[in-house]
Amino acid sequence: MNSSQNPHHQKQIEEEQRYIHIIRVGSLKMDDKWREAAPVNDIEASSWIRIFRAFDTDHDGLIQCEEMQKTIRDSTYSFGFDHYELQKMSLYLEMREGKPVDFADFCYLMSKCKGYRLREYLFKAALTVTPRNQRIHVFSELQRYKCVPPPLFLIFLSIVQLAFYLYYVIDSSEGVWLSGPIPTMSPLIVSQFHLSELWRLVTYCLINVGIFHVIFNIIIQLAVGVPLELVHTWRIYILYLMGALFGSLLSLALDPTVFLCGGAAGSFAIIGSHLTTIVTNFKEMENATIRLPFLIVFAALDYALAVYQRFFAPRIDKVSMYGHIGGLVAGILFTFILFRGSKPSRFYTVSFWVSLVLSGFYIAICIALTVAPSLLH
Template sequence: MPTTQRETTVSVPLTPTRSNLYWRRIFNKYDRDNDGKISYVELKQIIDSREYDHDLPDNVVSKIMALADRDNSGYLDFDEFVEMMHNPDLKAVFGHFVARYVHSIVPHRGPVDATGPWQGFRAVTTTDTDGTYEEEYTCWPPAISMILISLVEIVLFCYDAAHNKMDASGPIAQLFIYNPHRRKEAWRFLTYMLVHVGVVHLLVNLLVQLFLGVPLEMVHRWWRVILVYLAGVAAGSLATSLTDPRVYLAGASGGVYALIAAHIATIIMNWQEMEFAIIQLLVFLLLAAVDVGTAVYDRYFRNLQQNVGYVAHLAGAVAGLLVGIGVLRNLEKRKWEKRLWWAAVVLYFTLMIAGILANIFWTDHFPPSTV
């Protein structure tokens, strides 16, 4: 193991404080073999867990190990581990641990604890991981995938509008809309999301997908959000084709509802890492309840016949929830979350495969093809 000389060392007091217990929890988490030491391999796992776009080269990990391994034993004991986390030269690598550490010891508003080592400080009422999710928000890489999709939708709509066709009858719409008579053109099961019927339809979808998609992307990165969005779009068209085989389908509502449900998924999977998780969950459940309630009221009490694809909305939401559980980041994995992950993945693929096979082989259910 390469070694280097250092001019100064950082002394870290290790009295039995709350912050020390925090570092002990982190240390035990990455001490995979429970031998009381962090090996080179285990150190590399800590660094890789930061989820860099490109992992640090092995020589960099070796230098970090040499810098922190004061006794040149080839391992980091607990004292060396804590010192490494506080080393100013390594903040760029371990900044996320330090951010959690700072959050865990900053006094919160609450009743004053007048006894013990925290005398004079306000008691901390949250857990060590509260707020960890919020610390993961970042503007780099920039969250632009939903912005780009929105721009494409605007450009295509404007192209049809230039031909005086804003009712999904323009050249672009005719090429991309889901047409039950042209189901063999498989791209239509996805590209109908680029077609909108009128300015209001377009603006509503744009606003929701930007306000919900961009924050998701800032934590979970673009490719995860795109997977959720497209899963909702595909599920919306597959479900609609089976429940209402003669309907035409346009709009990004399946993807939009997938983003709504994905927020619920990430709240469930990161419950203990979120601040005010219960409030966030209630807000999204309230939005879903209002939408469903409005649809039921309009359909069965006001007897309004609207050209709204509620099945696509529902299927998009189910796909967003299942795929969100499967692909969005889970900051602290627990046993029940792993079981939930497997259940979501299996259920999603079961439903999707069943929908695809039904669309291929249940030919009597669909109108004649004109392809």
């Protein structure tokens, strides 16, 4: 059957040809407030990638600035620009000082010129956590993203953590300081005396000890976690929860005589995941030479404080430092399990199965070490 006999295929060809007739969501007839918040519709979203590919004549994923400036002047309507938007795009291209435009840059510039404020912020956030070799797929999806579900998991989690911290500060009368309060009677924290209460294995991440830990976890969750949640949606929920689970299991296995509370395991899972992405895609990441050492130093400071609180803090009730390590391990392993990309390579396929097996061994060994003492008795 040829294409002329297939109505669905014929319709697809017609839509492919419509990229030069973009729906003018940014037209002057639209109310300005709606225009600022309006998501890109499906036809315009698909048109952006088609326009980009049409003018990427050598198919290297880049458009030279001079070439693009000439193109938008000659084919203004193809880009859906009015005169004002054309002037803005020309100005932004001049500011790039000849730096080539890839698809991620193209989407960001298009959103900026057409006044899609929300979408501009989404693209800017995604740039910080997405390797260049994965951006076409990610940004094509983000164009159709209508904030359903919205990236609110880590924002809401941060608010809850701050609320619990302030509640226990007031309730304990200890005030704000580096090593407390530690709500040892809380039904949420991990304790060797409540091993049957399985919810504690993850709910302990809601209770933070010390103001530095609160600030550290909120910064990581918002600055790194929210962009990751924007790109990977529900996978970040699993990553964070597995970080909390790995942290509690390791703490019970290696340091069962003390309590465990704090969101560091989840935050270290986010850090571990992002560091893994940076290391495995170092040349493809935005500002990798800055982000890598900064995250390592920032995480090291938080872990050093956890070691101090475990061994040197002037108080009887201690908090385990192994949650950080468990979260970091989970972040590294589940990066290969959850974030394989649209076209996984052989490396990522092998890494997926190796990480899955190692995760199973990790959980089994931690459970064995936790229950072994009671079985021996």
